Each structure stands twice: as C-alpha cells, then as structure tokens.
Amino acid sequence: AQSVTQLDSLPVFEEAPVELRCNYSSSVSVYLFWYVQYPNQGLQLLLKYLSGSTLVKGINGFEAEFNKSQTSFHLRKPSVHISDTAEYFCAVITQGGSEKLVFGKGTKLTVNP
Amino acid sequence: GAGVSQTPSNKVTEKGKYVELRCDPISGHTALYWYRQSLGQGPEFLIYFQGTGAADDSGLPNDRFFAVRPEGSVSTLKIQRTERGDSAVYLCASSSPGLAGALSSYNEQFFGPGTRLTVL
Numbered sequence A: 001a002q003s004v005t006q007l008d009s010l011p012v013f014e015e016a017p018v019e020l021r022c023n024y025s026s027s028v029s030v031y032l033f034w035y036v037q038y039p040n041q042g043l044q045l046l047l048k049y050l051s052g053s054t055l056v057k058g059i060n061g062f063e064a065e066f067n068k069s070q071t072s073f074h075l076r077k078p079s080v081h082i083s084d085t086a087e088y089f090c091a092v093i094t095q096g097g098s099e100k101l102v103f104g105k106g107t108k109l110t111v112n113p
Numbered sequence B: 001g002a003g004v005s006q007t008p009s010n011k012v013t014e015k016g017k018y019v020e021l022r023c024d025p026i027s028g029h030t031a032l033y034w035y036r037q038s039l040g041q042g043p044e045f046l047i048y049f050q051g052t053g054a055a056d057d058s059g060l061p062n063d064r065f066f067a068v069r070p071e072g073s074v075s076t077l078k079i080q081r082t083e084r085g086d087s088a089v090y091l092c093a094s095s096s097p098g099l100a101g102a103l104s105s106y107n108e109q110f111f112g113p114g115t116r117l118t119v120l
Helices: none
Strands: A003-006 A009-013 A018-020 A022-025 A030-037 A043-049 A055-057 A063-067 A072-077 A086-094 A107-112 B005-007 B010-013 B019-024 B031-037 B044-050 B053-056 B065-068 B075-079 B088-095 B115-119
Touching (some): A003 A086, A030 A072
Antiparallel strands (some): A086 A107
8 A cells, every 4th residue: 555745834035936745655666646625626736756857847836756766746836826725635656556646645835924 | 627526515414315416527527436535534545447447446435325427528426325424525626638658647637626515
C-alpha cells in the first residue's frame, strides 16, 4: 500500500518563495502528482512526474523535483501571490497497477499581504 | 468543452435515509472514478469503472455504498441507511482511454466540483 505525507498548513507572505513538502511510501514504483484546490472549486492538476527529468514544471509558475532516494516530490514556487492561496494535494499512483490515486491530507497554503 | 459535472452540488439528509449522487463524465471518457473527501483529509478512493463494469471497488467502505454505470457514461453513487460519518464531499473524476503499450502511460483524471453530503 502507498501513503503520502504532507504538512497541514503553511502561511507565507506575498512574493516570498515557498516549498510544499511531500514524502511518499511505496513498495513499488509510482507516478507522482500535485493537485490544487481553490476555495469552492474542484481539484486541478498542477503537474505530474511520470519519467525522465526529475524536475517537472507545471502551471502557474510551480515546479516540483522527484527524489527517488528520499522518496520525495516537493513543490516549489519562487514568488507567491495572494491568488495562490489554496489547498495543495500530493498524490501517487502505482505504475502499471490500479488506476486509483492515493492522496496526502493536503497542505493549506495561505499567502498574506 | 464541458468538464465533469456532479449533481446535486449540496445534499442534506437525515440519518437512515437513502441518497443518490450523480456524475456526468467528460464525453468520450471511458474511465470514471469516485472519491470521498472528509473534512481536513485528502480525497480517498472509493471505486473505479472502466466502461460499464467496476474495475476496482476496493475503496467502498461497506455494503451500504454501491455505484452503477449502466451505459458506460453517467454514474450514480448510492448510499443506503446514511450515517453521520458519511458526511463528506464526494468527488467524481473521468479519464480518456490510454495508449496501448505506451511507456510511462497515465490517463489524467479530470475532477468534478463534488457533491457536499451532510447527514444530520
């Protein structure tokens, strides 16, 4: 079985850099994802790692780096805006296995002026 | 084009009642997924359909939960004898057919806005 660990919440100031941490546990190879959920909206895919370069660029200026030895997939943005305030979910899916996504509990990012 | 839609957006019911939640996937998407998101938690997988059949229902918590997709398009999640612990946002997602034999293949799941179920 897979599991994903994230911090509960992260307050930051506008224009500051941010890193949302994600660590996963799995006995088999996985694909990795970051989803964002804005208030009262559905989940939206930010970026994904399937293979190849371990640095993945996504939408809205976000990027993430896959580190297999540390089983991590941390999400970063060099300068955040008020509009980035949202809940961010890291998720994994087993390569070649079930199609079900396994999500972390999410990190509530609050960007303050 | 239209995304995944779910109805109703909100449902309030009393303990012990029966409820049905509907999901309309993106046109042409053969795979459909149900997840449940409890307060303060990430979404948890319930069931996955490929066409009309349930390919994986390992996430259904007990036999009060049932889902159907009779024509391979719209799906209904049915909950019998609702309990207060069933209160959550129920999310539906759909994805398009994959490329047979493709390396590193993953079919992106597109999520609907969810149905917020409250059991009083």
